[in-house]
Amino acid sequence: MKNEWPLWEVFIRGQHGLAHRHVGSLHAPDAEMAVKNARDVYTRRNEGVSIWVVKAIDITASAPGDKEPLFDPSNAKIYRHPTFYDIPEEVGHM
Amino acid sequence: MYAQMVKSTGERPKTLDEMAPDERAFQMRVDADIKIEPKEWMPEGYRKTLIRQISQHAHSEIVGQLPEGNWITRAPTLDRKAILIAKVQDEAGHGLYLYCAAETLGVSRDEMTEQLLAGKAKYSSIFNYPTLTWADIGAIGWLVDGAAIMNQVQLQKCSYGPYSRAMVRICKEESFHQRQGYDIMMKLCAGTAEQKAMAQDALDRWWHPSLMMFGPPDGDSVHSAQSMAWKIKPMSNDELRQKFVDQTVPQADYLGLKVPDPELKWNEARKGYDFGAIDWNEFHEVLKGNGPCNKERLEARQKAWDDGQWFRDGLMAHARKKNARKMAAE
Ligand SMILES: [Fe+2]
Ligand SMILES: [Fe+2]
Ligand SMILES: [Fe+2]
Numbered sequence: 001m002k003n004e005w006p007l008w009e010v011f012i013r014g015q016h017g018l019a020h021r022h023v024g025s026l027h028a029p030d031a032e033m034a035v036k037n038a039r040d041v042y043t044r045r046n047e048g049v050s051i052w053v054v055k056a057i058d059i060t061a062s063a064p065g066d067k068e069p070l071f072d073p074s075n076a077k078i079y080r081h082p083t084f085y086d087i088p089e090e091v092g093h094m
Numbered sequence: 095m096y097a098q099m100v101k102s103t104g105e106r107p108k109t110l111d112e113m114a115p116d117e118r119a120f121q122m123r124v125d126a127d128i129k130i131e132p133k134e135w136m137p138e139g140y141r142k143t144l145i146r147q148i149s150q151h152a153h154s155e156i157v158g159q160l161p162e163g164n165w166i167t168r169a170p171t172l173d174r175k176a177i178l179i180a181k182v183q184d185e186a187g188h189g190l191y192l193y194c195a196a197e198t199l200g201v202s203r204d205e206m207t208e209q210l211l212a213g214k215a216k217y218s219s220i221f222n223y224p225t226l227t228w229a230d231i232g233a234i235g236w237l238v239d240g241a242a243i244m245n246q247v248q249l250q251k252c253s254y255g256p257y258s259r260a261m262v263r264i265c266k267e268e269s270f271h272q273r274q275g276y277d278i279m280m281k282l283c284a285g286t287a288e289q290k291a292m293a294q295d296a297l298d299r300w301w302h303p304s305l306m307m308f309g310p311p312d313g314d315s316v317h318s319a320q321s322m323a324w325k326i327k328p329m330s331n332d333e334l335r336q337k338f339v340d341q342t343v344p345q346a347d348y349l350g351l352k353v354p355d356p357e358l359k360w361n362e363a364r365k366g367y368d369f370g371a372i373d374w375n376e377f378h379e380v381l382k383g384n385g386p387c388n389k390e391r392l393e394a395r396q397k398a399w400d401d402g403q404w405f406r407d408g409l410m411a412h413a414r415k416k417n418a419r420k421m422a423a424e
Binding site: 004007024025026027033040044063064 | 131133134135180183184187190191194197202203204259260263267406407409410412413416417
């Protein structure tokens with residue numbers, strides 16, 4: 001049986017109030033060891049207050065080729081941005 | 095550098111006109127400084143060259159722990175020992191970030207380890223020299239990490255996203271490495287005549303091997319042009335080497351040490367140091383496996399791999415059992 005430890009993606013919350021952010025990956029036999037390894041590999045200098053690990057094979061990603069159909073439509077909808085609207089100065093801050 | 099002799103395609107880079115549409119679109123993104131990400135289309139040569147380069151870099155970080163690890167138990171004070179452990183642990187981390195970056199290109203961790211142990215994958219020539227005295231630990235931090243930083247800073251801009259991000263992280267950690275090394279040198283140079291002689295001896299032995307870290311002269315490296323076009327090698331070997339010499343010589347002066355090169359001279363017109371020829375024969379011999387410690391280093395890696403087998407298997411068996419039990423309970 002192939003015994004290479006599975007790959008885990010590591011997410012770290014840098015400070016209280018911030019979202020977890022992807023920082024990299026590592027190999028570990030199980031989730032518990034993945035958290036322990038993540039602590040040694042990715043938080044040697046106080047980089048985090050919380051760790052998430054997710055098995056890399058459990059992540060579903062959008063395909064690079066789908067970039068246009070997925071994201072182009074929102075490009076055209078400039079009216080979703082506040083700068084689309086001209087509000088006269090007299091109205092004050094809005 | 096840490097990847098000193100990366101074989102690329104061996105051919106001159108194609109012009110945009112000569113490229114197939116996929117390749118042209120790829121090159122135009124690289125030219126526009128848009129990062130390439132793992133699942134995107136890339137030329138096979140780009141993928142292969144990067145796997146070689148990143149895995150050489152990773153192996154260098156891992157093997158690089160050995161010469162320094164040699165002094166952990168004999169560090170002169172408890173402080174120095176704690177610092178050296180932290181530094182060596184960082185290098186293990188660097189190796190791991192880089193292996194992960196290489197894995198995104200479709201090579202497995204075990205394959206890379208097997209290539210290293212079989213002598214098929216290279217690591218930096220610098221780690222095949224012995225650490226004979228405590229001063230060598232100072233010289234390594236100062237010179238070897240100093241040279242590594244010079245290389246890695248420019249690689250932060252490289253075109254492959256995961257590699258570039260690993261470099262950003264590594265660069266943040268490296269400057270402590272160089273400073274702790276220089277700190278050791280300062281202490282020794284301010285010490286007894288014997289201590290200062292020890293520092294000089296370390297500089298004498300590490301200077302030229304450090305210059306070789308940047309790889310062969312530009313004229314001899316056939317693979318550079320393509321790597322530069324792909325932006326996985328932003329600066330040339332000679333450019334980086336010159337930068338390193340210019341930065342390091344004044345630091346040696348400050349220590350009151352003499353750089354072991356009778357031809358070293360400031361060139362006012364060029365605003366840089368001229369330096370003597372490097373023994374490239376020695377470099378090629380070390381890369382071929384004939385350096386003073388090549389055999390010892392590979393044996394140490396092989397032993398670690400073999401001795402760790404029961405542990406890797408044991409933890410995996412435990413994880414499978416635990417998982418099966420959990421499934422049965424659900
Ligand atoms: Fe290093
Ligand atoms: Fe490193
Ligand atoms: Fe380092």
